[in-house]
């Protein structure tokens with residue numbers, strides 16, 4: 001087996017530690033940036049939903065500011081965002097490079113996307129149910145937590161899966177500017193040194209991670225659909 | 227005393243392209259303990275009007291009073307407190323699909339300072355009241371339409387409301403289920419003294435349970451009063467149209483048009499339509515007339531219903547006999563609206 005692998009993927013087998021580190025870096029970036037983005041995106045998605053015209057906390061000013069901000073950040077290509085938010089990154093995490101340096105641009109890249117995903121997920125909660133909740137005298141906060149977030153679980157789970165997969169892609173891209181992780185690994189060896197087997201192995205690992213995320217997501221959707 | 231008072235309510239929807247005056251200057255008073263019907267064709271503004279009662283829709287003009295409290299000038303949190311006293315059910319049931327039946331019913335009770343045990347007790351009482359104790363753990367998707375509406379009713383009753391607003395609550399249900407839901411509404415009106423406001427486009431619903439009715443057309447209430455008088459003596463064409471939707475008497479005109487053998491008259495026969503308009507009139511009159519004048523009524527259509535305890539409706543029949551003119555005069559004197567639709571001697 002060992003022999004077989006060394007023949008098949010010699011450049012990967014010569015640096016297993018680096019590969020392992022790349023995988024861990026990717027998981028850390030996806031995990032931490034994902035968790036932060038999940039919370040922020042959910043909050044912004046909810047705010048934009050409830051402040052919308054006819055929403056339970058209708059507010060033109062907040063809605064318009066948030067709506068425009070999301071649009072602007074979504075319009076900026078991630079590769080540009082990476083350098084654009086560098087000063088912010090330095091200010092917050094003290095570094096513009098490496099795994100921690102990639103966090104800030106990843107969050108900036110994912111949150112607007114996820115907020116829109118949440119917005120459309122919550123839009124699927126029937127307006128009649130929201131109305132029934134209002135009619136029974138529930139407060140806006142109770143409507144958010146007991147109705148929107150509960151009724152929306154299947155669609156939120158779907159949006160989260162999609163966003164997580166998106167984030168894995170962005171993480172690989174962040175590798176291009178020295179963020180570490182699988183993207184960085186593939187570019188350094190696979191691209192720059194023509195070690196094709198490195199590229200292949202990286203692709204397979206990323207596909208496996210994405211598949212696992214998709215499976216978990218599908219399971220969450222299924223468990224919460226009645 | 228009026229429990230709900232709508233004072234000059236108007237609601238105008240403005241969209242980019244056009245404005246819709248959904249409700250125009252409607253004033254209504256709904257008394258405590260009555261079942262009040264609002265009927266109108268699709269787009270008449272019924273839903274908009276009823277949603278103005280609990281301010282799901284803010285009227286563009288006018289005031290809403292509930293128990294003499296001016297809802298239209300309450301703060302958001304005081305309005306929520308009042309809304310707990312006004313239950314509402316909908317055509318689409320609007321249950322939470324992520325919650326079981328019992329959790330749907332407990333939703334309005336949560337966070338109100340009640341203990342888990344108190345809530346559970348209340349929920350099981352409500353389930354029993356609507357006859358769904360065995361479905362407590364089911365999800366809405368596992369229920370029939372009628373069962374869903376029962377859950378919605380139980381949920382609306384959770385806060386012991388004084389009023390229940392029903393927006394087309396039976397429109398998505400089959401006739402049998404409609405009947406059982408209407409019976410349930412009557413039961414909670416009688417037993418719990420809940421004032422009920424029923425929105426519908428079906429005259430049968432009004433006939434079956436309402437004591438008073440308002441007829442809406444193009445955003446306005448065009449006719450209003452106790453159900454019997456409105457039915458017996460409709461003032462507006464639209465009201466007559468609604469009455470005709472539940473009466474088969476007008477079918478005779480179609481038969482005449484089709485030249486059906488059923489309405490071919492022999493000499494001396496008349497096709498007459500009799501309508502009972504006064505509460506004290508009842509069917510024996512026909513047999514009385516038959517004996518007194520020696521005439522024969524061959525009844526083609528009959529549509530007599532008991533509304534608020536009084537017979538209402540009429541018959542279409544072929545009248546024959548020498549004294550048929552006198553018989554018709556006699557019936558008119560007795561307060562029956564008699565109309566000769568077709569006369570063999572004339573046609």
Ligand SMILES: Nc1ncnc2c1ncn2[C@@H]1O[C@H](COP(=O)(O)OP(=O)(O)OP(=O)(O)O)[C@@H](O)[C@H]1O
Nearest residue numbers: 239246248266267268269270271272273274275427
């Ligand atoms: N949110 C809204 N925005 C714009 N127009 C509206 C809105 N809600 C209702 N309308 C319009 O107001 C009018 C009355 O609507 P409403 O729903 O009150 O009628 P309805 O009598 O309940 O009809 P139906 O029997 O079909 O339910 C319609 O012309 C409708 O298009």
Ligand SMILES: [Mg+2]
Nearest residue numbers: 272273274394
């Ligand atoms: Mg309606």
